[in-house]
Amino acid sequence: MIIQNDTFILSKRGWLPSMLVATFFLFFTMTTLHLFQFISGALLIALLLIYRNPERTTTINEANSILSSVDGVVLGVEDALIDEKMMKKITVLNGLWDVSMLRAPFDGVVEAYKVRHGISLPLYNPLSDTLNEKALLSFRAACGEEIFIEHMSDQSCFPIEVEAEEGQKMKEGSRYGFLAKGRTILYLPHNVTISIHPGSNVRAGESVIGQFA
Template identity: 30%
Template sequence: MKNNLFPIVKEGWKYIGFSLLAFVLFSILDIDLLQIVAFILILFFITVFRNPERETPIFQENSLLSPVDGIITSIEELDNEEYAYKIEIDGSYLNVAVLRAPLTSSIENIDLKKGARLSYSDTLFEKLNEYSEIIFKDKNANTVKVIHRLKQSFDNISISASVSQHILQGSRYGVMVNGVTTICLPRNFRLNVNLGNDLKACETLIGYFSKK
């Protein structure tokens, strides 16, 4: 996967372009109110689709970093043979929308399904909303499942990675504007975060895998 090093991710170019075109048109027509609205939209889309450079901190081997920006809203134990913990991270329009690989690994599976854009608080949120499920597996056979699910967003989830691709920790692999990310972790994982923690993609340590 080629990392997008532009300050704005390509998914945002069309929105900024249309807003800029509208701004120029309303300026020519001398419609002040709509001109202001178009200018505000330009600033909004630049903020939403910003693509800052981040340096991945050096942690010990078997570390797992956050794939998204956001706040931890839930940490649950699972009664599951494959996964023991589930972490939910709530992102907003103010967070950077770029998705980054939580660990150096191969991508085992990608499942992307279109759907609704219901509120996070809606009882049908998990069943109906658009989501992408990605399974990462490292060289020690540690498996992590990451589910990105949209809230009330104007844009689709974009995944630029592919199945069987080897990806480095911290590498960009997609974009999600205003969504919730769920991370499912195996029993040999040691958590290093707490409820309410504010996370930064590829900078915040989620925890470590212990030897199986």
């Protein structure tokens, strides 16, 4: 099955800041203020990269596949005890120049979500887990299995955004939020077959990270 996502090439979140910076760039270009022209031009390019929203075509070979919800590099795959239940914990680091759009890992329902507003300390800071901005979501697949996803900001001036409602049905690969730079942890059922390893590069809505039993 092939799912085609049709959206603007630039996330709607980036329209206003990009237009403002583009206006300054044109102004400085006409006034020959070359230093400010260079700064505003570099900032415009950075914003276009951060807010880019590429088309993703997802080829799904099996209905029980779980896709990555974020672009980035896998930092770790391990077992974790969550609420007295053993689960698979996959940690993914999303860099500033990775695509920032978050995508649903499978066809399913948003069981719950919560966004905790906060600051954006470096992840190595011991206070980051307590003070940094964080989003928590749970998705339930058609097979009845539930996974949990945690997104946390890392030294970013861009807030985490989640566009979802409890009980909302989502198609695999559909967009549900924005994370410009941070860490994502996916908690999967312990009987899931993991398809990636530390060091793997994953793409939201495309890379299969595991399969339900």
